[in-house]
Every structure is written in structure tokens, then in C-alpha cells.
Amino acid sequence: MQHVTARRRWVAVLALLVAACAIVGAGAPASAAPRPLAAPGESGDDGEGGSKSLLDKLDEASKGYVTAKTKLQTSKTQQTKLAATLKELDAAIGPQQKSLNMYAVQAYTMGRLGPLSALLSADTTEGFLDRAQLLTTVAERQNQAVSDLRTTRDNQVKAKTAIDATIVDQQRQVNVMAARKTQAEQALKEANQGSDSGDDSGSSGGSTDASKPSGSLSGGCTVDDPTTTGCITPRLNFALKQAQAAGFNHYVACFRHQNSGEHPKGRACDFAADKGGFGGVATGSSKTYGTNLANYFIHNADTLGVLYVIWFKRIWLPSSGWKSYSGAGGTPSTDHTNHVHLSVT
Structure with missing residues (x-):
């Protein structure tokens, strides 16, 4: 009898548990998005797999490299424009010298007659005025030809000097880039x-898929982060939108509070390899997605202002390409085997 009573009590308890579960389940929205697993930085590490000292050094080195590279490209563009200007000036020298020679011959011929003789030999008042006007016109044209030729030659010298300066500046930027590369490594x-x-696949920057920004992307953490409650920079917002427009629409989280790195500055995002959030080590289509996304950022590094990319125990630097990189925690988050980390300037 006691055995039957105890059994009935267990049945009643189980019934209550089932009923409670049903009530809880009924209150949850059926279409709720999958909740991300522990995000990078929530397991005690600092979110980017490295110490504060390392991240600060990488930030300084990569930013210095990218800045020098941008200056180098600007200098080369300026050199090209100056070279085109110099070519036009060189082409103008010949006709201007010919024109000056012609006016010199006219002046010499009229000079042999003598201006006074030329004027006195006029038969009429009208002829006198015509000859006076002719002498004035020849003199003015000769003076203008001399001025034009002098201006062209002065501009030639200025263009050549400017070209020499751009070459010196380019070498300076190349030296800075080499120093920053050494610093990062x-x-x-x-x-x-x-x-x-x-593996050097995708290790060279460039611009292939991303659209050129229409305006300035400078500025601090001034844009509301669409992925968290914080803020991000205009440049990161541009990179995020470009990646999403290119079809990379898995879960992403950008701003977060931590002691170092780019996330608290609004200059970094973590792009989950899995569609619903940060899971375990990415495999299959999730790993392919992460690899394609990392290569997208690398191929568009110049346009997006990429500082570095971390994916699957590797870090890509604009100066050095892919290097091995793993976090001290040995987790999918610290090793970046479940998400692609993007930092921008």
C-alpha cells in the first residue's frame, strides 16, 4: 500500500513538472532569433586573443604602416600628375621659342630701317599711324612671347623640383613601411x-568588391552600433555595411567594453562563422564562410581601411600577410576558430 502511495506521489510530481514546462514554452516567442553562445571576451580573455601590450603594439605598427602606404600612394599619384604637366610644358617650349624667334626677326628687320625712318617714310598721316601701330604691336607680341617662354621654363623647373621631392617622400614612406613591418613582426x-x-592566399591588399566610400570616413566612435548598444566609427560602419551587402549576413557583434584592442574604440567587429552566433570550432560550410569573409576583407583592405584580420589561429597584417596567432585560452573564441575578427583604422 505504501509502495502504491509513493508511486502516485511521483506521478503527481512529474505531471506538475510537465505542466510547468508547457507554461514556460508557451510564453516564449516562436520566431525568436537563436541566442548567440558566449561571445568573444565573455570567457575571461580580452576578446582578441592577445595581451594588451601585444594588441597595442600591433595597433601602432599596422596603423603606421597603413598611413605610410596611403601617403606613398598619394605621392605616386602626385608624381604622375606632375609628370603629365612637365610633358605639356616640354611640348610648349618649341612653339613658344619659334614664336619668339619670329618676332625677333621682325624687330631686327624693322630695327635696320630704324623706327624713326620707318615712320618718316610714311606718305600720309594714315600711313604714319599704321606704321606706329605696327611697331607697337610687334614690340608687345615680342614681350609677350618672352614672358610666355620665361613662365614655361620657370614652371618646368618647379615641376622637376616637385617630382624630385615626391621621389624623396616616397622613399621615406617605403622606409617607414619597412620599419612598421619589422615592429609588428x-x-x-x-x-x-x-x-x-x-599560406599566403589572399595576403595582398587591394580593392575588388567593396564600393569606394562617397565621403570622409574619419571620426571617432560616433555611429550607433547596429549590433550592440555601443558605438562604432564611420569607417567600421562602412566596412560592416559593405560586408553585409556582399552577402556576409551571419551574426556579428562590434562594440564591447574590454581593457584593450579595438572593440572599445568602436573599430572592431567579430563576425560569427555560424549563422546564429558564436559556437564551437567552425567546420564545413561555417569554416568556408569564415575563410571567404576573411579573404573579402583582405582583398578590399585599402578601401575598407583594414588594420588586421584574425581567423582560425592566424592574423593577417597589411605589412606581412598571414602569420600564426592563437590566444592563451585555447578556446574557439581566443583562437578565432568560431569568428572572424576585423579591426580598421
């Missing part, structure tokens, strides 16, 4: 990171 080496990854 030394920082990785000191942190026991950064050996060659053995």
Missing part, C-alpha cells in the same frame, strides 16, 4: 606568435 615574436602561416 617583432611584437608577435616576443609574444611567441607570428611564425609564417604557410
